[in-house]
Amino acid sequence: MLNTKRIQNAQNRMKQQGIDAYLILTHDDYIYFFGEDRYQPRAIIPAEGLPLIVTFAGEEDEVRESLGVEDVRIFGSVGQQIKDVVQVMRGMIGKKEKLKIGVQMWFGTPAFLLNMFQRANPIVDVVDIAPVMDELRMIKDDSEIALMQRAAEIAGIGMETAVKTLRTGITENEVAAEVEYAMRKAGGHGIATPVFVNSGIRSGWLHGTASDKIIEDGDLIVLDLVPRYKGYCANLCRTFVIGNPSAKQAEMFATYKSAQTAGIEALKPGAKMRDIDTVAKKVYTENGYGEFYVAGISHSIGLGFEETPAPTIHPGDSGIQIRDGMTVTVGHPVLSVPGTGGVRLEDTFHISDGTAEPLTVFPSELVLSNLA
């Protein structure tokens, strides 16, 4: 269902920013305004007036049914959406010389598509829609928290499955297959990032995925899960060892756990994103791992698995203040030590009434047999 209040909020902010319309090209903002996902998500929200769905002619009946409202314009030809958008833009210009059109500048907006749009629309100045959307998306309402809670439960089911599946001799991909399947069966709608099963030498990766590598006794195994429920994400990461961890592995795990705990304690309204880093880095340093600290331990999460504030992508975001209603993770970067591997623990929190309420719930234990 179309969310009239969110559309009005966005329109008010567009008028303040002098933006004539928001051209939606990505799933997250499409879901945010229209309550359902589409492939491809294409819509135009003018600063004033009705939103307009740009779609394929064969989809019109279905769009009308799913939006559940009459007052939406639907515009679409047979497979020529770029031309359709150009035509809408021409209709909007009126007596203006140029239109100021907002577009999301994030991972889902490819450079070539923006170039094509710009070439096809010389009457348009493209601007970043972030000043309109960041503020709206950053503070979650109750309905969003409910969806993220469900995503967090699904992540927990995925991690439980991982714990049951992990054994010496299995491949990372086989573990990922079971985890993905369990999360799907639990009602999840796919994953926002590939399931990480980074084991042994691969545990030191900053990012990751599952591979055909066989898991061996003594491997550090980093498992990172970001399932989606109705578009919304939760992030849960744990690190395990099969068998007995080495003293070094145990020390790294204890360091990470203390750093994450310190970060969570600092996660309060008024603190800045960088303050979470400061306390976590202090723990690394005190334990002799300061040189391995990767900045950006916390980021926002919601319809995007990493959304503003996201200091590892936009360093300036580290100055953004924590506020009630935000949802953030703590534990984003790996503690990676050449020759040993990597450790990570990540959880998702809802800032509510001044405290960080965990959405993800799963024990933090290095030794797998303590859990199984």
Place this chain on the structure above:
Amino acid sequence: MLNTKRIQNAQNRMKQQGIDAYLILTHDDYIYFFGEDRYQPRAIIPAEGLPLIVTFAGEEDEVRESLGVEDVRIFGSVGQQIKDVVQVMRGMIGKKEKLKIGVQMWFGTPAFLLNMFQRANPIVDVVDIAPVMDELRMIKDDSEIALMQRAAEIAGIGMETAVKTLRTGITENEVAAEVEYAMRKAGGHGIATPVFVNSGIRSGWLHGTASDKIIEDGDLIVLDLVPRYKGYCANLCRTFVIGNPSAKQAEMFATYKSAQTAGIEALKPGAKMRDIDTVAKKVYTENGYGEFYVAGISHSIGLGFEETPAPTIHPGDSGIQIRDGMTVTVGHPVLSVPGTGGVRLEDTFHISDGTAEPLTVFPSELVLSNLA
């Protein structure tokens, strides 16, 4: 393993084009040159000299092991890859005024990342690497065909699972869960696009995905699978009805099947991409569906699920000629009729010795009980 021949071929073409280096930011070209995937894939291939992997400091050991060669430079700091790349660019400039750096301009290259790179590197002119890479990627070698064959087998296993799973009362998502799991268990490395299970009114979508919609008797169900094996894709799409199809559904299916068959017959070296459309559209028109024809029935496939030639994305590609060594699909767009729904059949072919050899093999039957 690093592929020296492919790197040399690319370097020769870069020199012809006056491009100083190719900055790799996407999985497909990273796999093409280095034989393995990485998250994140970041490398620089200069027009002359050794390729350079830009990575996180904690990953260096693992990169060296996986590439299997000594003569590669590895460059990386703790989580500051943009700064690392800037430093490499500065080192390359020598006495030149500007560097001409190629970047892939496709779905995997976000606009904001390119803008950040451009701002951080005022000494660089960014150009599209397509004139270097398209020609190399378009013609597959035997090792690539072997991987696509494996992906095609995995797609067949997925479709078999769909046929066994489909029944009245099940949701699209439940079907997708079983299909994804079966493809993973068969050795697949994830999927290039979400598994489409578009049923009933949703079958008319131009694109698609699975949803929580319950499948009903008499629904048209479009199933589109694009599994990956070691990065390589194969595309298999079928349409089914549970129970007895209506006369209209049967007519649409017969029309699509004839159009696809005509397209496959036209798929020969020397033909242009648009010739495949011409014969397929003729079949639609003869059967009274001309107005519903969506142009772009054929596109190339490989490390990308849709790569050059891809006429629905770049209309100019419809003039590209079919040649031996290409891998293309036939059956890309849906035949969508408002009030009835949609039908699609898509298969993947290898053009070899003048003929189109099917890589995907699965019966084309509308009535599900004829298969189960």
